[in-house]
Amino acid sequence: MTAALECRGVWKSYASRRIGLKTLLLGQRAARTSRYARRWALQDVSFEVSRGQAFGVLGANGMGKTTLLSVLLGIVQPERGSVSLRGRVASLLELGAGFHPELSGRDNLFLYGSILGMRRREVAERLRAIVEFSELGDAVEEPLRTYSAGMITRLGFSLMAHAPADVFLIDEVLAVGDARFQEKCRAHLLEFKRRNGTLVIVSHDMEALAALCDEGIRLDMGQVADAGRIGELIGRYQTQ
Amino acid sequence: MAVQSLELLYLLVRKDLKVRYKSSVLGYVWALANPLAFAFVYWVAFKYIMRVEMENYSLFLLTGIFPWFWLSMGVTHATRSYQNNASLVKKVRIPRAILPMSNVVQEMVHFVFALPVIMAFLVFAGGFELRASWLWQLPVLLLLQFAFAYAIALALATSNVYVHDIEHLVGLGFAMLFFVTPMVYPITMVPEELRGWFELNPLHALMDSWRGAFLAGSLDGATLAYAAGWAAALAMVAWLVYRRLAPGIGELL
Numbered sequence: 001m002t003a004a005l006e007c008r009g010v011w012k013s014y015a016s017r018r019i020g021l022k023t024l025l026l027g028q029r030a031a032r033t034s035r036y037a038r039r040w041a042l043q044d045v046s047f048e049v050s051r052g053q054a055f056g057v058l059g060a061n062g063m064g065k066t067t068l069l070s071v072l073l074g075i076v077q078p079e080r081g082s083v084s085l086r087g088r089v090a091s092l093l094e095l096g097a098g099f100h101p102e103l104s105g106r107d108n109l110f111l112y113g114s115i116l117g118m119r120r121r122e123v124a125e126r127l128r129a130i131v132e133f134s135e136l137g138d139a140v141e142e143p144l145r146t147y148s149a150g151m152i153t154r155l156g157f158s159l160m161a162h163a164p165a166d167v168f169l170i171d172e173v174l175a176v177g178d179a180r181f182q183e184k185c186r187a188h189l190l191e192f193k194r195r196n197g198t199l200v201i202v203s204h205d206m207e208a209l210a211a212l213c214d215e216g217i218r219l220d221m222g223q224v225a226d227a228g229r230i231g232e233l234i235g236r237y238q239t240q
Numbered sequence: 241m242a243v244q245s246l247e248l249l250y251l252l253v254r255k256d257l258k259v260r261y262k263s264s265v266l267g268y269v270w271a272l273a274n275p276l277a278f279a280f281v282y283w284v285a286f287k288y289i290m291r292v293e294m295e296n297y298s299l300f301l302l303t304g305i306f307p308w309f310w311l312s313m314g315v316t317h318a319t320r321s322y323q324n325n326a327s328l329v330k331k332v333r334i335p336r337a338i339l340p341m342s343n344v345v346q347e348m349v350h351f352v353f354a355l356p357v358i359m360a361f362l363v364f365a366g367g368f369e370l371r372a373s374w375l376w377q378l379p380v381l382l383l384l385q386f387a388f389a390y391a392i393a394l395a396l397a398t399s400n401v402y403v404h405d406i407e408h409l410v411g412l413g414f415a416m417l418f419f420v421t422p423m424v425y426p427i428t429m430v431p432e433e434l435r436g437w438f439e440l441n442p443l444h445a446l447m448d449s450w451r452g453a454f455l456a457g458s459l460d461g462a463t464l465a466y467a468a469g470w471a472a473a474l475a476m477v478a479w480l481v482y483r484r485l486a487p488g489i490g491e492l493l
């Protein structure tokens with residue numbers, strides 16, 4: 001099996017800070033002593049995910065999970081180490097980043113699709129399937145501001161689910177809509193895996209992680225504290 | 241630039257235009273109203289009250305103010321483009337250079353839509369004729385000003401993520417440049433010992449070229465080359481700034 005994603009010795013610091021004229025002129029007063037003030041957001045994180053596998057990332061808030069996904073996606077540059085991804089990546093770090101309330105659901109699909117790296121033609125070809133999956137029906141012609149929160153997440157997830165990708169990066173967005181729709185999303189992701197797609201999932205929903213993932217890691221203060229088969233990993237995490 | 245990026249640019253610009261005019265009754269008229277209102281105020285102040293001696297003063301104002309609004313509005317909006325689209329920078333991977341570009345293109349679209357209005361003024365208020373030479377002169381100037389505006393916009397937008405004060409300085413800068421460029425009086429009114437300095441301003445070269453094309457149907461090669469030289473230099477600076485600073489903006493927003 002070939003690795004779809006490799007993360008080798010990644011270090012990421014919090015050091016870079018925004019500066020204003022005030023700090024430029026008056027100098028910086030630095031006194032940061034909370035647990036979030038540690039120097040490294042990620043410390044020597046390594047793992048690899050094979051094609052057709054789902055990989056779960058566990059850990060409490062502020063332990064570096066989202067930073068890790070940002071690094072994998074290439075939004076944030078690590079100081080040391082490297083990430084290699086094979087194939088087309090679709091990310092869902094935030095449902096509907098780039099959605100606009102005044103545009104119709106359909107216009108938003110084209111815009112969001114383009115933001116995710118799809119061609120307009122690709123969105124158009126899949127439009128029917130996407131709308132059908134979202135169960136929005138005619139509401140897709142209405143402006144997004146008339147939607148409920150559940151409808152917006154359904155629209156976003158449906159688009160991502162139909163994006164042509166080899167690797168999905170997903171951050172805490174498995175709680176989409178009602179229980180039945182969640183079940184449908186889960187089934188869709190399992191189907192994606194069966195077609196040799198690769199998943200990296202960050203979540204606090206242990207049940208969802210156990211159902212979808214094969215292996216995983218647990219991050220603690222930016223370090224890999226534990227790794228292994230997902231069932232055992234979750235077991236150790238919960239008895240900790 | 242890949243086709244996919246061009247499509248994204250198109251969709252971003254279309255989104256902004258759609259959103260901006262959707263809820264207003266007059267829509268397109270608002271895009272014209274601002275520059276026209278400014279031109280009118282300056283006309284009253286300088287022609288009627290201060291009595292500037294100049295032929296076709298109202299047309300001199302109009303043919304400068306429309307391109308000026310494109311440049312200043314485009315750059316001003318673009319400076320905040322990364323803050324205003326933080327989720328597009330932090331949560332998805334798009335070519336980041338597109339965000340400030342979409343602001344510049346959006347204002348350019350307004351300017352292009354306003355061209356018939358400018359021409360109507362030239363014909364009906366000034367008695368000028370429509371010129372065939374505009375068919376190549378205006379596209380050349382559009383391209384030149386786009387390069388100019390985008391280079392400034394990209395450098396400012398990227399640095400503004402690091403140093404927030406830039407967005408305040410931009411507004412101030414354009415307000416001062418408006419009078420130095422100069423937009424409301426001909427440069428021949430500047431005292432001779434200072435005029436040389438005024439003429440070094442690349443914005444003067446740019447605006448002078450627009451006026452030359454609109455009012456005389458001619459482009460001065462040396463002026464054009466001077467503006468193009470600046471545009472090239474600015475593009476180089478912008479590229480260096482962007483290459484150096486852009487990778488870090490994901491974690492600063």
